[in-house]
Every structure is written in structure tokens, then in C-alpha cells.
Amino acid sequence: MKQLTVRPSGPLRGSVRIPGDKSISHRALLLSALAEGASHIENFLPSGDCKATLGCLRLLGVHIEQHDATTLTVHGHGKYGLQPPASPLDCVRSGTTMRLLCGILAGQPFQSILTGDLQLLRRPMRRVVEPLRRMGAEITDTEGYAPLSISGRQLHGYDHALEIASAQVKSALLLAGLYADSPTTVREPAPSRDHTERMLSAMGARLTINGLSTTIIPDTTPLRPLSLVIPGDISSAAFPLVAALLVSGSEVTVEGVGVNPTRTGLLDVLREMGAEVAVSNARALGGEPVADLTARTSGLRGVEIGGATVVRMIDEFPVLAVAATQAEGRTIVRDAAELRVKETDRIATVVMELGKLGAQIEPLPDGFIVSGPTPLQGTAVSSHGDHRLAMALFVAGLVAAGETTIEDMDCVSDSFPGFVELMYSLTAAVDGHP
Numbered sequence: 001m002k003q004l005t006v007r008p009s010g011p012l013r014g015s016v017r018i019p020g021d022k023s024i025s026h027r028a029l030l031l032s033a034l035a036e037g038a039s040h041i042e043n044f045l046p047s048g049d050c051k052a053t054l055g056c057l058r059l060l061g062v063h064i065e066q067h068d069a070t071t072l073t074v075h076g077h078g079k080y081g082l083q084p085p086a087s088p089l090d091c092v093r094s095g096t097t098m099r100l101l102c103g104i105l106a107g108q109p110f111q112s113i114l115t116g117d118l119q120l121l122r123r124p125m126r127r128v129v130e131p132l133r134r135m136g137a138e139i140t141d142t143e144g145y146a147p148l149s150i151s152g153r154q155l156h157g158y159d160h161a162l163e164i165a166s167a168q169v170k171s172a173l174l175l176a177g178l179y180a181d182s183p184t185t186v187r188e189p190a191p192s193r194d195h196t197e198r199m200l201s202a203m204g205a206r207l208t209i210n211g212l213s214t215t216i217i218p219d220t221t222p223l224r225p226l227s228l229v230i231p232g233d234i235s236s237a238a239f240p241l242v243a244a245l246l247v248s249g250s251e252v253t254v255e256g257v258g259v260n261p262t263r264t265g266l267l268d269v270l271r272e273m274g275a276e277v278a279v280s281n282a283r284a285l286g287g288e289p290v291a292d293l294t295a296r297t298s299g300l301r302g303v304e305i306g307g308a309t310v311v312r313m314i315d316e317f318p319v320l321a322v323a324a325t326q327a328e329g330r331t332i333v334r335d336a337a338e339l340r341v342k343e344t345d346r347i348a349t350v351v352m353e354l355g356k357l358g359a360q361i362e363p364l365p366d367g368f369i370v371s372g373p374t375p376l377q378g379t380a381v382s383s384h385g386d387h388r389l390a391m392a393l394f395v396a397g398l399v400a401a402g403e404t405t406i407e408d409m410d411c412v413s414d415s416f417p418g419f420v421e422l423m424y425s426l427t428a429a430v431d432g433h434p
Contacts, residue, residue, distance in 0.1 A: 004409040004420065006397030007378070007429040011249035011297075014426050018237050020045040020070065020230035021258050022415050024195050024288070026096045027171070028228055029053050030104065031199050032074035033062045033082065034178070036222035041072045043230040048414040049094035052116075056089040056097060060112075078222050079178055084110035088147065091116040093343065093385075093414060096168055098146060099128045103172030106137035107179025108152035115147040119385055124341055127164075128172045134158050135176055135184070157182030157218070164338060165311040167192040167262075170214070174200065174207075177216035185215040190308040193262040198287050202226070228286040231258035235315040236416045237293060238266055239391045240426060242319045244295040245275050246326050246399045252426060253294040255281075260288055265312030266320060267293075273300040273327055302329030302372065310336045318392035321350050324370035325359045326399060333367035343386040343414075353381045353393055357400055378402035387414040394419075398428055 020043040030053065032039035044050065046069045057074075058064060061083030065073040082104075091097040091114055098114050102125075105112045115121070126144045133139060135158045138151040157180040160173055165188045174196055177184030190212070197214055201207050204224045206217040237254040244252035259267075259279065270277055276298045282291040300323060310333075313320070317339055324331035339346040351363045356379050360371040378400040383390035390412050397404030412419050420430060 002408060002410060004394070004406050005431050006394055006404045006406065008401065009247050009398040009429040010427060012240070012244050012247050012252050012426040012428060013250060015253040015255055016240060016422055016425060017255050018232040018257070018422070019047070019416060019418065021233040022047060022049060022235070023096065023167070023193060024230050024258070025050045026053050026100065027195050027199055028226060028230060029057060029074060030100055030175070031203060031223065032226050033057050033060070033076050034079050034104070034223055035076035035203060035225040036078045037076060037225040039074045039076060039226040039228070041074065041226065041228050041230065042070065044070045044072050045230070045233065046070060047417055048092060049096065052090070052092040052094040053097045056091060056101060059085040059087065059089055076225060080109070082108055085112055088113040088115045091120060093117045093119050095120060095123050098125070098148070099168040099172050100175060102128050102132060102139065102148065102150065103175035105150045105152055106132050106135070106139065106176050107155045111149070111151050113147055113149050119343060121146050127166065128169050131158070131160050131169065131173055132176055134160070135180060137176065155180040157184045159185045159187070161187045162189065165190040165192040167196070171196040174214065174216050178205070178218060180218050183215050183217045185213060187213045190311050191262050192311050193260065195260070195288070199226070202287050231285050231288050231290045232256045233415070234258050234263050238316045238319050239395055239419070240423065241277065241293060241295040242323050243395045243398055243423070243428070245270070245298050245300065245323060246395070248297055251294065251296045253292055255292045256290055257293050258288050259291045262312055265309045266316040269303060269305055269309065269313065269320065270323070272303050273323070274298055275300060300327035302327045302331040302370070304332045306334040314338055315388060318346060318350050318388045319395055321354060321361065321368065321370055322392050322396045325354060325361070325372050325374050325376060325396070327372045329372070331370045331372070334364065335366055337366040344384045344389065346386065346389065349384045349386060349389055350392070353389065354396065356381050357396055357404065376400035378404035380405045380407065382407040383409065383411055385411050387411045387416065391416065391419055394423065
């Protein structure tokens with residue numbers, strides 16, 4: 001599916017389930033590999049990024065049974081049960097895989113190399129390498145980027161004060177803290193997603209959380225294996241939900257979505273914009289809050305977004321920008337410079353591609369400004385190999401006049417395998433399908 005054509009859609013209607021949460025799927029694999037015993041994982045996300053983590057763990061000697069695409073058993077042999085890899089660990093395009101493995105491998109008694117595709121090799125790694133070096137890690141980077149060569153050794157506890165809230169960096173440092181000789185503390189300027197902390201606590205790690213400060217105390221007690229059903233990914237749910245808000249006459253329910261408060265920034269912003277998004281059937285699943293989300297077509301208004309909200313919706317800005325093109329007034333995004341070091345420079349690529357469709361959007365150093373509402377006109381656009389931009393352009397194509405042809409849709413499988421089929425089921429107009 002290198003290329004896909006999307007046409008204006010009639011009403012989107014129905015109830016759907018989305019794949020498991022990508023962040024939690026990564027962490028479930030990695031932490032299960034460090035546990036003592038067999039962990040059982042259901043609703044695992046079989047995306048390209050999560051498969052990269054699975055492949056790296058197998059190279060590290062972890063026995064992983066795959067009962068079907070989404071059900072796994074991981075046989076962990078403790079924190080020091082990993083084996084030296086026979087070849088470099090290919091993280092493909094997954095920054096989460098590379099950064100979290102850095103924290104684990106820094107404390108192992110062997111040498112390893114982390115590499116990946118060209119897209120990943122363009123992403124900065126010193127944000128995780130430098131704090132790990134302060135813990136005594138021996139890591140050689142390539143002018144601030146991967147490939148990374150790691151010579152595992154005894155690590156030392158450290159009190160880290162992060163300049164930018166980052167769940168990946170925080171998680172890497174907490175995982176490294178499992179191998180330190182004294183407590184490791186991570187202090188953030190704003191809340192970031194806390195899936196690692198929840199999972200570590202459930203597995204018996206000695207963890208204390210005080211506001212924006214998290215401390216892990218190394219312990220000789222083995223980590224307990226997991227039995228986990230992974231909730232649906234709210235970052236994936238964003239696409240059918242925003243599509244329902246924009247396409248006239250729509251009502252879409254996405255069932256079983258993780259609504260961890262560190263991840264629900266988009267819901268808060270959409271409501272502030274006037275969106276009708278209802279939360280129902282709230283419950284807990286594997287220690288994570290879960291609910292069903294229903295979106296109905298709504299008139300939207302522009303808002304200003306910045307501060308702590310940004311990190312709570314950092315992956316949703318491409319589709320938020322699409323929503324903003326149909327909102328009354330200006331939507332201003334600031335404090336989101338992190339977008340420039342994602343799979344692409346998401347400020348530059350979102351501005352470029354939505355601009356091709358006629359959006360009035362301009363970049364800022366740390367965000368963008370969208371003026372609306374603006375009629376969009378279908379044309380040829382490109383995902384630039386960025387899965388979230390590809391799906392955002394798909395949503396834009398549903399409200400654009402004429403046909404929108406998206407180049408390089410294959411990358412959608414990085415986070416949302418089955419995305420196009422799910423949108424078919426809601427009657428989206430794709431490649432001639434009603």
C-alpha cells in the first residue's frame with residue numbers, strides 16, 4: 001500500500017476496537033524479559049515498532065512464544081538473564097525500542113550495539129545517552145546519533161533533573177536504576193506518560209513517586225512476571241474520533257481505550273474546542289484506566305495549547321492540526337519543540353502537507369498556528385514515512401473536496417496495523433469504496 005486515495009466521506013458510524021497501546025506493548029515486552037518467570041500478554045500491538053522490540057529481545061536470548069498475533073508468553077530469567085547478542089540489535093524505526101534498551105543494556109555484563117533504519121539514525125540520542133553516562137554508563141554514540149555501542153558495567157544512582165519531560169528518557173533512566181548501586185531519581189518539569197512506573201510497581205520494584213519526582217531503589221528481589229491485557233491505544237483512537245468530529249452526521253464509538261491521565265491531553269483540548277466526546281464504561285484493565293469514547297460531529301473553535309498539556313498529547317498534534325483547519329478562529333500550539341525530533345520534523349511536515357491541501361497553517365519554532373475554518377482541496381500529499389502524519393492526512397482527505405492521494409501509506413503499520421480496514425468499516429470513502 002505505497003499509495004492510497006481518499007475521497008470526501010459520508011457519515012462515519014459504528015463501534016470499533018483499536019489495537020493495543022504501543023507504549024504499553026513495548027514496556028510489557030521489555031519488563032517481562034527482566035522478570036523471573038513467564039509473563040502472559042494479551043492484546044499486544046503487532047506493529048512494526050513493537051516487532052522491533054520483540055526481535056531485539058530474541059537476539060538477547062529471550063524466549064518469547066507468540067500464540068497468535070496479539071497473545072504472547074515471555075519467559076524471563078531475571079534482570080541478568082539476557083545473553084550477549086550475536087549481531088547488532090536492529091531497532092528498525094522505533095525510538096522507544098532504542099532508548100529503553102539503552103537503559104537496560106547499560107547495566108548488563110556484556111557489549112551490544114543498537115542500530116536501525118535511516119529514519120531512526122536521524123533522531124537525537126544524547127538526550128538519553130548523556131544522563132546514562134552520568135550514572136557511569138559506557139556508551140559511544142555517532143556524533144549524537146545511533147548506532148550506539150554499549151559496554152555494560154556497574155551503574156551508580158543519580159538524581160536527574162530533566163529539562164524536557166520525556167517518558168522515553170525517564171523510562172530508560174528508571175530501567176538503568178534497576179542496575180545501580182544506589183537510588184536513582186528522575187525529576188521532570190511536567191508530567192509525562194507513566195506506564196513504566198505503573199508496570200514496575202505492579203512487578204514489585206521499589207518505586208516512590210512524589211509529584212514530578214520518581215525514585216527507584218535497586219533491590220535483589222526479582223521482578224514478578226506480568227499477566228496483562230493491554231488497553232487500546234488512545235493515540236490511535238484519535239484518528240477515528242477526530243474524523244467523526246469533522247465529517248457531517250457522524251457518530252463513532254471506540255471501545256476499550258486507555259485513558260491514563262498522562263495521555264488524555266487531546267481529549268481535554270478537543271472539549272475546549274467544543275467537541276462532543278463522551279466517556280462511558282470507565283474501568284481498570286491491568287492497572288490502567290480504560291473507557292469507551294464516543295465522538296459526534298461538532299462545531300469547533302480555535303484554542304491555544306502549551307505548557308504541561310503538550311506532553312500529554314505529543315503524538316496527537318498531526319491530527320489536532322487537521323481538526324484545527326475546520327475550527328473557527330486561530331489554533332496556536334507552543335512549547336512543542338519536541339515535535340521537531342519525532343519520526344520526522346512534525347512541525348515542518350505537518351505545515352507542508354496540510355498547506356498543500358489549502359490549510360492556512362504557519363510554523364513556529366516550537367509549534368504552529370492554524371487559521372480556520374478553511375475548505376480543503378484534495379491533491380497529492382506525502383507521509384514522509386511518518387505513520388501519524390499518514391493517518392492525519394487520511395482524516396484530512398475525508399473532508400477535502402475531490403481526491404487526496406497519500407504517498408507512502410505503508411508506514412501506518414508502525415503503530416496501527418489495520419487502520420485503513422477499520423476506517424472502511426465506518427464507511428470512510430477510500431479508493432472508491434463507499
